Amino acid sequence: MADQLTFYTNPMSRGRIVRWMLEEVGAPYETVLLDYASTMKAPDYLAINPMGKVPAIKHGATIVTEGAAICAYLADAFPEAGLAPPVGSKDRGPYYRWLFFAAGPLEAVTTNKAMNVEVPDERRPMVGYGTLDATADALNELVGANEYIAGGKFSAADVFVGSHIGWGTQFGTLPKRPNFDAYLARIMGRPAAVKAREIDDKAMAA
Structure with a gap:
């Protein structure tokens, strides 16, 4: 069974970048919508990202924050989507x-x-x-x-x-x-x- 992929975001945030990346990847994912003033600062989410910011993802036991890091991680985690040039290539x-x-x-x-x-x-x-x-x-x-x-x-x-x-x-x-x-x-x-x-x-x- 594939690892569960969970996406933490707010639609008025840089999470929109990661949403696009997830749709490009095409793997199923669960979305958790967070509010800036409450759930983003709650203990449950601070355990995911102590900065209390979105976006973040949890893929199985792996947590990744920061938009660029998430995009790079997803490209490597789902190579079948073809979203990263091969290692060692000129690109x-x-x-x-x-x-x-x-x-x-x-x-x-x-x-x-x-x-x-x-x-x-x-x-x-x-x-x-x-x-x-x-x-x-x-x-x-x-x-x-x-x-x-x-x-x-x-x-x-x-x-x-x-x-x-x-x-x-x-x-x-x-x-x-x-x-x-x-x-x-x-x-x-x-x-x-x-x-x-x-x-x-x-x-x-x-």
Whole structure:
């Protein structure tokens, strides 16, 4: 019997990324919806994630938190879905590179933008992203030169990086660039992406 896969989330959270990844994987999973002010801080969930944040998954006895880590884990746990380049292939390096670029510099700079945090010029070497424009330009070049993040095939990196590009451009925390719209058009219409959005939008409306 396959290990039980449980997904802890809130539809107004980064859990939407993991929902999309789960739908791409195609394995059955149970969803536990949590509320920010109550169940997310309750002892039962703090035993899953002491940070009291979502998303998180439990796969058998294995617990994984943090969106990029969950996407990478699911890609490896369900190799039949083909969501990670083979280890040792030329695309494995870019897969790791950009997956964690989005988890680090991209998320940091867009969060600072959303909160109107300005880094003084003399402190800029201390931040991993340098500048917002430099981050946007790097992504623009990437998706302009490649059909998908890790070369010619859709992967978990597209779920994670693409979600951040989509949110950033939608909410104004990431500057628009010439190649973003075409890239988002390639990935956001995937059946798993559409289904995931429908599930979370329905949960938000409930």
